[in-house]
Amino acid sequence: MVDRLRGREIDPAALDALRTVPRHEFVPGRDAGAAYADRPLPIGGDQTISAPSVVALMCSLLAVAPGDDVLEIGTGCGYHAAVTAELVAGDRADAGGVYSVEYDPELAAAARDRLSRLGYDAVHVRVGDGHEGWSEHAPYDAAYLTCATPEIPEAVVDQVRAGGRVVAPVGDAVGRFGGQRLVRLTVGEDGIEREDHGGVRFVPMRGGEGD
Ligand code: SAH
Numbered sequence: 150m151v152d153r154l155r156g157r158e159i160d161p162a163a164l165d166a167l168r169t170v171p172r173h174e175f176v177p178g179r180d181a182g183a184a185y186a187d188r189p190l191p192i193g194g195d196q197t198i199s200a201p202s203v204v205a206l207m208c209s210l211l212a213v214a215p216g217d218d219v220l221e222i223g224t225g226c227g228y229h230a231a232v233t234a235e236l237v238a239g240d241r242a243d244a245g246g247v248y249s250v251e252y253d254p255e256l257a258a259a260a261r262d263r264l265s266r267l268g269y270d271a272v273h274v275r276v277g278d279g280h281e282g283w284s285e286h287a288p289y290d291a292a293y294l295t296c297a298t299p300e301i302p303e304a305v306v307d308q309v310r311a312g313g314r315v316v317a318p319v320g321d322a323v324g325r326f327g328g329q330r331l332v333r334l335t336v337g338e339d340g341i342e343r344e345d346h347g348g349v350r351f352v353p354m355r356g357g358e359g360d
Pocket of ligand 1: 192196197198199222223224225226227228229230250251252253256277278279280295296352353354355356357
């Protein structure tokens, strides 16, 4: 599977991480046979795990390095978090961590169990609304959302250090799969740079004010 994903925008370290994480451990029994196809799969609670090519692209845009601390919004089954954990781990004593916020308590509990069974101790899962980020472990070197939102939550951007990056699907979260663009923000000392990285499809972000 990984050999088919090579592309200009994909970082070789992200491909290595994809090779290392056992995707079949993250998808429910009847879909495990499709775990190495490059497509999204259902993970319960009406949610989906992203296609591996999308995970690889997001990791590449995030450009994390060993030792980095990363904020994830939308743990889902924990697959993307495990891939990110591979990228921040390295051999160093000060290995980085992945701090992941999940809205659905059942998905969060299942992901926490699965990640600890597979030895991903660097991933920390909290139940909550990602619109607030996870301030206790800020500032982060990078942050990403795995659910689509019309606007990237201010708290998430605020919790990323200067020079850090935020990657998120941005777009219509009203329809189940509205028109969404993958956006990368680079947080500067005096301003935020914004780039568009093409069309994507993610489940809508839940919660937020007035929900
Ligand atoms: N990265 C995941 C895919 C997650 S699908 C994986 O590898 O499996 C999107 C996830 O975002 C779902 O689990 C959904 O419950 C979660 N989500 C939706 N709105 C959220 C919010 N406001 N805060 C945190 N998580 C949210």
